[in-house]
Every structure is written in structure tokens, then in C-alpha cells.
Amino acid sequence: MSTPTGFMEYKRELPRDRDPLERIKDWNEFHKLFSEEQLRTQGARCMDCGTPYCHTGIELSGAASGCPVNNLIPEWNNLVYRGLWKEAYERLMKTNNFPEFTGRVCPAPCEGSCTVGLIGDPVTIKTIEQAIIDRAFEEGWVVPQPPKSRTGKKVAVVGSGPAGLATAAQLNKAGHTVTVYERADRIGGLLMYGIPTMKLEKEIVQRRVDLLAAEGVQFVTNTEIGKDIQADKLMEEFDAVVLCGGATKARPIGNVEGAELKGIYPAMDFLNSTIKSYLDNGLQEGTYLSAKDKNVIVIGGGDTGTDCVATALRHGCRTVTQFGTHAKAPERRDTVNNPWPEYPNVYTLDYAHEEAKALYGEDPRAFSVLTKKFVGDENGNVKELHTVQIRRYVDEQGRKIYEEIPGTEQVWPADVVLVAVGFEGPESTLVDQFGLETDRRTNVKARYGHYKTNVDKVFAAGDMRRGQSLIVWAINEGREAAREVDKYLMGSSMLP
Known part of the structure; x- marks a missing residue:
């Protein structure tokens, strides 16, 4: 292992992201990088435990626990700690074809099942993974390796x-x-x-x-x-x-009155039109669904909905709110209903929520919200959205039941509604x-x-x-x- 007491000597740290109010002005990656010394320190927190749950790659309670590609995490953490970066890269590539993708966008179930997380904060695995592959590209270690012969198949x-x-x-x-x-x-x-x-x-x-x-x-x-x-x-x-x-x-919004109104779009249509326009012409030709100066409602509390929030902010929306039917997660892991090594269901501010909070002063999410109907103007454009607060529970047959709470009805202004309720x-x-x-x-x-x-x-x-x-x-x-x-x-x- 790196050092037997590293997890006691050093605190978990993450690289500081770019300032939210600055990064919403562009479309560049928002993460900053650690120095080599900081990465070695974080690698020292890995204790190479006897049973490293970080690379088990199993499903518990419907979510990933540990790394599904079975990354040899303690091994490359130790190699980074020792300054053996090329060896760390070679070990990383044994299990993962594309660590430059997972190191950026994976929710890191490996960290949720890290043994150090039983008594404190888990090892900063995802940051180290990205650092290894980024350095490998910088050093020229990543080169084409065509097969020596072909099978004819x-x-x-x-x-x-x-x-x-x-x-x-x-x-x-x-x-x-x-x-x-x-x-x-x-x-x-x-x-x-x-x-x-x-x-x-x-x-x-x-x-x-x-x-x-x-x-x-x-x-x-x-x-x-x-x-x-x-x-x-x-x-x-x-x-x-x-x-x-x-x-x-895409899963439709369901039998909601007014769902046919103009201005209601599948989330992926919104995201993809922006990405394609950005790649084609830097958003200069207006060939995308724009949220500029609009009141935006995102229906769906997952990653796709969160990406819609971040994209709408960069368009220059007037307001943006994200609805979820789920309740607000607790600040700390529920050790009875969400025990280690399950993926921790805790309240966090994702990058888009952090940006919206910096701009508007509060988390843009509304929890335990059910959309009841859409209302349009005389031209058939959506202008408002009606909701009610709900309680969600599971009945004896295991079905999810949504119970409306009387007196919690609310009307929201909406010029653009993005439906992100899954696939x-x-x-x-x-x-x-x-x-x-x-x-x-x-x-x-x-x-x-x-x-x-x-x-x-x-x-x-x-x-x-x-x-x-x-x-x-x-x-x-x-x-x-x-x-x-x-x-x-x-x-x-x-x-x-």
C-alpha cells in the first residue's frame, strides 16, 4: 500500500472548479487540475484494503457498487503515490479502454464503496484516474497499437x-x-x-x-x-x-393536459441541437433550440435534466427550475436504508445546480413535484405549468405510489419545458x-x-x-x- 496511515494523515480533497459565474460564459470544461504533489497525497489515502470493494462492480439496490470495469484502483493509486506514472497508465488500461471518458463523466461508484468511506471520506479515485490518462497523452505514451495480424473475420x-x-x-x-x-x-x-x-x-x-x-x-x-x-x-x-x-x-411526459403545446421538447433534442450547432458553427447560425431570455422548466431530476439546466444557463435563460418527483436526499448517508457499500444517496450540488445557485441565489431544484397540466397562450405556446407536491411510497406489491398533498398546488411561468424523464x-x-x-x-x-x-x-x-x-x-x-x-x-x- 502507499502508506498504512495515509487515510488518517491526509484529508480528501478535490480540485477546485472554475468559478461558476465565469464558466457559464463559455462551453469549456469546468474542472481544474491538481498538481503532482497533490495527486500523490490523495493516492496515499488509499489503504489497499484486504477486500477492495472499489473494484467489485456489482449492483446493490438497483445501483452500481464499485467499478463495473473492475479497475485495479489500489494498484494504480499506489503507483501514482510512488511517482510511477507510466506504470500506473499501463495498469489502468488493462481494464478500461476509455479512462479519459470515465474520469470525467462517471459518477464514481468506486468512491461510494471505498473502504475509507466507512469511517470518513473516500479516496479521490476519479480525479486520479483522469490525471493518469491525461498525463499519458501529454507524455506521448498513448500511441496506436494495430494488431500484428488479421483473422479474416x-x-x-x-x-x-x-x-x-x-x-x-x-x-x-x-x-x-x-x-x-x-x-x-x-x-x-x-x-x-x-x-x-x-x-x-x-x-x-x-x-x-x-x-x-x-x-x-x-x-x-x-x-x-x-x-x-x-x-x-x-x-x-x-x-x-x-x-x-x-x-x-425517450419516455413521454405521460397523459398530462396540454402536453401537445409548442415549446415542450424532449431533453435530448435540446441538448443535441446545442452541441451540434456549437461544433458546426460555434452557435453562430441559430440552428438550435434556444433558451435565451426564457423561463425554463426541466422535468426530471437525473443527469440529463441537470445538463439541460447547465445548457440553459449558458444560453442566457431568464430563470430555470428543475423538477423531480423524488424527495430531497439527506445530508448524510442513511446507514439503515442506504448502507455502505451501496452508492450513497446524499444531497449534493451538481455542477449545474452550483451554477444556478451562484446566479440566482438558490438551488434550482424543486423536489417531490408532480406536473398536473400545461397551459398555453392564444398561439398555442406554453406559458405556464401547474404542479402539486407529492409523497412517494412503495406499497405491499412493491409499486411506487404517488400521493398528492392537498393545498400544495403551484403555478410556474414557463416559456420552454424540457422533458427529461428517462428512456x-x-x-x-x-x-x-x-x-x-x-x-x-x-x-x-x-x-x-x-x-x-x-x-x-x-x-x-x-x-x-x-x-x-x-x-x-x-x-x-x-x-x-x-x-x-x-x-x-x-x-x-x-x-x-
Whole structure:
């Protein structure tokens, strides 16, 4: 271990972010960096415990506990503490194809299950992970590593998000010829379109895509399988097909009066239009859904809704409020209902909430709120939103019940409403054309750890198989699916 008493000698620290009132003026990443000495100090807090739950990668109470890609966290923490940065990079890459993504946007379930967190604050794992890979790029250690020989087998990967890229990277290492199909105009899926640039700058995504291309992965953009290329044609041309199209079918707001009014948009339409316009022309041509000078309501308390808050602030909105049906989380972990090593459900200010609070003086979130109806003006534009406070509980059958609280009705001004209530599953085009079986949530049916669908030589991984989830789970599934495809093609596999 780094030092047996490091977790007692040093306090947990995080890099200071850029000032909220300054960073909302641009679209750049908002995190600052630690010095090498600060990183070594934080690495010293890792005690290399006998059973390091930080890399278990299991699900507890419906959330990830530990790292789903099983990062060897105590090992590279120790190497950073000892100043062995290249060795730390090599150890990190044994388990994670894209630490530059997870080090920026993963919610760090590894930290939630850190043993030091039992008695104090967990190790600053995510910050150290990002520092390792960023230094590796700066030092020139990250170089293309094409396979020495090819197997003659051809694999199509549909979708270029984290699951698709991980699948492609691993199968390419095994020597197969891999072609990745993406319907958008840029490679990256959710990484490119979906996550705002202030959380993940797109040059970082493109840098990895360019590396994969240099290693031999072939990318085809502006091509939708099922429309531009039919499923049967893909099956004829390739020895295996891996579907990584994501869970992109947005869940509707439900049977709410006035939901057809103009000015009510799916959250991803809002986010994607901004990102594309920013990449295409620096937001100069107005080809995006703008929140400038508008009263914005975001319905949905998750990460997508939070990204909408941050984006609306950068547009220059008049006000922004984020609704969640969940109650406000406690300040400290509930050790009875949310014990370690479960992911801690505690009250925090995410980056967007911190920015809104700095600008308006308060947290923009409203908790335990149910939307009752939308009201429009004479031109059919939304102008206000009616809500009521609720209590949420689970009945004897395990169903979530929402009980309205009389006398808590409220009316909110709203010029733009962004619906961020999750996703129902994959779109049906691919599923229908391939003739795939689905589960009760319409996800493609393919057993975890095997990834084979009911159709011969067709596999599925990532959100398309498991439903809306974390990037780190997508990478996990992409890596595992690649191993199963390699076994299918070659009879056995050396992939991890």
C-alpha cells in the first residue's frame, strides 16, 4: 500500500472548479487540475484494503457498487503515490479502454464503496484516474497499437457510443476487421451528442476515435442500419453483428393536459441541437433550440435534466427550475436504508445546480413535484405549468405510489419545458428488422455475460440490452460482448 496511515494523515480533497459565474460564459470544461504533489497525497489515502470493494462492480439496490470495469484502483493509486506514472497508465488500461471518458463523466461508484468511506471520506479515485490518462497523452505514451495480424473475420458494430467503441476496440485487438456504423454525422454516440462539452470536450472524444481509426477500426457515419442499409444486407456481408444502438427512445411526459403545446421538447433534442450547432458553427447560425431570455422548466431530476439546466444557463435563460418527483436526499448517508457499500444517496450540488445557485441565489431544484397540466397562450405556446407536491411510497406489491398533498398546488411561468424523464428502450427499427426478442421493457433480450440474441451471429450490448445506464457499464458490456463474439468466431478467446 502507499502508506498504512495515509487515510488518517491526509484529508480528501478535490480540485477546485472554475468559478461558476465565469464558466457559464463559455462551453469549456469546468474542472481544474491538481498538481503532482497533490495527486500523490490523495493516492496515499488509499489503504489497499484486504477486500477492495472499489473494484467489485456489482449492483446493490438497483445501483452500481464499485467499478463495473473492475479497475485495479489500489494498484494504480499506489503507483501514482510512488511517482510511477507510466506504470500506473499501463495498469489502468488493462481494464478500461476509455479512462479519459470515465474520469470525467462517471459518477464514481468506486468512491461510494471505498473502504475509507466507512469511517470518513473516500479516496479521490476519479480525479486520479483522469490525471493518469491525461498525463499519458501529454507524455506521448498513448500511441496506436494495430494488431500484428488479421483473422479474416469481419464484424459490424452498430452504434458508436461507449459500448460500440469498446466492442470495436477489443475485437480489433483480436485481429478481426471491424466496421462501426453511426447514423449521426460524427462518431461517439452519447459521448459526442448527449453529454455537454463543459463535461466532456469533444476534442477528447475525437482524439480517441482517431486512435481507433489508426489501429484499423473503420467508421461509417450518416448511415442508419435498418434504413440506409437493411439488416439482411449487413448479415450477408459480416461474420458477426453487434448491436450497440443505445436506449434512445425517450419516455413521454405521460397523459398530462396540454402536453401537445409548442415549446415542450424532449431533453435530448435540446441538448443535441446545442452541441451540434456549437461544433458546426460555434452557435453562430441559430440552428438550435434556444433558451435565451426564457423561463425554463426541466422535468426530471437525473443527469440529463441537470445538463439541460447547465445548457440553459449558458444560453442566457431568464430563470430555470428543475423538477423531480423524488424527495430531497439527506445530508448524510442513511446507514439503515442506504448502507455502505451501496452508492450513497446524499444531497449534493451538481455542477449545474452550483451554477444556478451562484446566479440566482438558490438551488434550482424543486423536489417531490408532480406536473398536473400545461397551459398555453392564444398561439398555442406554453406559458405556464401547474404542479402539486407529492409523497412517494412503495406499497405491499412493491409499486411506487404517488400521493398528492392537498393545498400544495403551484403555478410556474414557463416559456420552454424540457422533458427529461428517462428512456423507454431502443428504437424499434433495428429490433424489428433483425427479428429480435425483447424483454418486458423492450430492451433486446441477450443474457448478461453472453450477449447473444435469438438470431444467429447477432449480439447486443450496452443500453440497447440493459436499458438506460452508466457509461462505465456500457464499456463493461462492450468489452465482454467482444470476448463472446471472438469466441463465436474463433472457438476461444484471449480477450479479457
